[in-house]
Amino acid sequence: MKKYLLIPLFLLAGITHAGSNVSAISGNVSDVLSADTFVVVTGDLEQYKIRLLGGVDEFKNNSTASGCKKMLSDILNKEVDVDVVGNKDKENRYVGFVSINGENINQRQVLAGCAVTPKKTNSKISKKTYQSLLISEEKAKAMKNGIWAD
Structure with missing residues (x-):
């Protein structure tokens, strides 16, 4: 009987933060996976995969994607x-x-x-932050930065 109980416990041990009701995460960036995704390790060694709100999934050319990943890598x-x-x-x-x-x-x-202004559908995005992102996106378009170069 104990063997059967240990198997589910062992499987559960590999699952971290299974719930998605996390509102804030603080920690050290251990890996940058793409132009919009990275891994954070918290003080209690929990690992979280994070995506920037407004991140771009697909780039028209690989050099833009590579440059954006390099920029995020800092x-x-x-x-x-x-x-x-x-x-x-x-x-x-x-x-x-x-x-x-x-x-x-x-x-x-x-x-x-390297990212776009997210749609204003989430109440956690303040009006000030949203407006600031819109202005940054307009500047990026005018300067033909990153995804706006083509």
Whole structure:
């Protein structure tokens, strides 16, 4: 009987933060997976896959994707704060706003043409933040940065 009880417990031990009702995550960036996705390890060694709100899934050319991933890679090994917005996405990533010492990383990526302004459908996005993202996106378009270069 104990063998059967240990198997489910063993399987459960590999599952971390199975629920998606997390509202904030703080920790160290251990890996950058793409131009909009990275891994955060918290102080209690929990790992969270994070996607920038407004991240771009597909790029028209690989050099833009590579450049955007490289730009995001400068957060590697840095402490970040993530304000999670809504539920996990279809790839089981927490989606949200990311900051380092008060710098809005989402806005930086939007200005570089590596992300877009998300639709204003979530009440966690303040009007001020939304307007600021829209302005950054317009600047990126005018400068033909990143995804707006083509």
